[in-house]
Amino acid sequence: MVSNHTNRKQFIQSVIGYVKNYKIDGIDLDWEFPNEPPGLDKYQRMHFTQLLAELRKSADRQPAEHSFLVTVAVAATTNIIDNSYDVSYMNQYVDYVNLMAYDYHYYTKFTPFTGINSPLYGTESERFYLATLNINYSANYWNYLGMDRSKIVVGLPIYGHCLLNVRNNGLYAPASGYGKLGTQGFVDYMQLCTFLSANHISPVFEMDTKSPYAKYSEWLSFDDVQSLTYKAEYVRDNKFGGAMVYALNSDDYRGVCKLQGMSNEKFPLVRVVRQILADKRMIND
Numbered sequence: 001m002v003s004n005h006t007n008r009k010q011f012i013q014s015v016i017g018y019v020k021n022y023k024i025d026g027i028d029l030d031w032e033f034p035n036e037p038p039g040l041d042k043y044q045r046m047h048f049t050q051l052l053a054e055l056r057k058s059a060d061r062q063p064a065e066h067s068f069l070v071t072v073a074v075a076a077t078t079n080i081i082d083n084s085y086d087v088s089y090m091n092q093y094v095d096y097v098n099l100m101a102y103d104y105h106y107y108t109k110f111t112p113f114t115g116i117n118s119p120l121y122g123t124e125s126e127r128f129y130l131a132t133l134n135i136n137y138s139a140n141y142w143n144y145l146g147m148d149r150s151k152i153v154v155g156l157p158i159y160g161h162c163l164l165n166v167r168n169n170g171l172y173a174p175a176s177g178y179g180k181l182g183t184q185g186f187v188d189y190m191q192l193c194t195f196l197s198a199n200h201i202s203p204v205f206e207m208d209t210k211s212p213y214a215k216y217s218e219w220l221s222f223d224d225v226q227s228l229t230y231k232a233e234y235v236r237d238n239k240f241g242g243a244m245v246y247a248l249n250s251d252d253y254r255g256v257c258k259l260q261g262m263s264n265e266k267f268p269l270v271r272v273v274r275q276i277l278a279d280k281r282m283i284n285d
Contacts, residue, residue: 026069160222
C-alpha cells in the first residue's frame with residue numbers, strides 16, 4: 001500500500017471516507033514494523049514517512065466538522081526505532097505517537113528468562129542493551145530523536161506475562177516456556193488477580209522498576225494499581241503527551257478483584273491512570 005503515490009492516495013481517500021461517514025475522531029496507524037527483518041525493505045521507512053506527510057496534508061484540508069487526529073502506534077526498543085522510523089520527519093506530521101512501552105520481556109526461545117513486562121526504570125544490574133528496555137529510556141529516546149515531548153503518549157499495559165520457572169523467583173532467572181495461565185503467556189488482569197487471590201500469593205514489588213511480580217508454580221510479571229500509579233505520575237511529572245492503555249478488555253471489567261483492598265470496583269487499572277492524569281486532560285483510552 002505504501003510503495004507508490006497512487007496506492008497511498010487510494011488508502012487516504014478511504015480513510016477520509018470512514019472519518020466522514022462514521023464521525024471518527026482520528027486514525028491510528030499501527031504498522032509493526034516498517035523495514036522489519038527478515039523481509040527487509042529499506043524503502044518502507046521512507047514510504048511510511050511519505051504516507052504520513054500525505055495523510056497530514058489531506059487531514060488539514062478537511063473542514064472543521066471532518067477534522068481528525070493522525071497518530072501512530074510505535075515501537076519502544078531502540079533497534080526497531082532506529083530501523084523503522086524517521087522520527088524528526090514524523091514529528092511534523094503526527095498529532096501523537098502511541099508508544100508501545102510493554103513486552104520488553106517475555107518468553108521466547110531467544111529470551112528464555114524472567115523479566116518485567118513494562119519496567120518504568122532499569123535495574124542497577126542491567127547493562128548495555130538490557131539497560132534500554134524500560135519506559136523511561138524509550139520515551140526519552142523518542143524525544144531525543146526529535147519527537148516533541150507533548151506528542152509522546154506512553155503506553156501502559158493492563159495485562160501480564162506468565163512463564164514457567166522452577167529455578168528461583170528473581171529477575172533473569174531461567175524460564176523453560178509459557179506458563180499455563182492465559183494464552184501463550186499473555187494473561188489479562190482479572191484472571192491474574194483471581195489466581196493470586198485464590199492461592200493467597202503476595203506479589204513482590206520491585207522498587208527499581210516500579211513493577212510487581214509473583215512466583216507460584218509459575219512466574220508472573222504484571223501491572224497493578226501501585227505500579228500504574230507510579231507510571232501515570234511519571235507521565236504527568238515529565239510532561240509527556242498522555243497515556244494510552246492496552247487493552248481495555250484486559251482490565252477487571254467485572255469488579256471481582258480483591259487484591260490491594262479492591263472490592264467491586266470495575267476497571268481499577270484504567271481508573272487509577274485516569275484519576276492521576278484527567279485533571280490535565282492527558283489521557284487517551
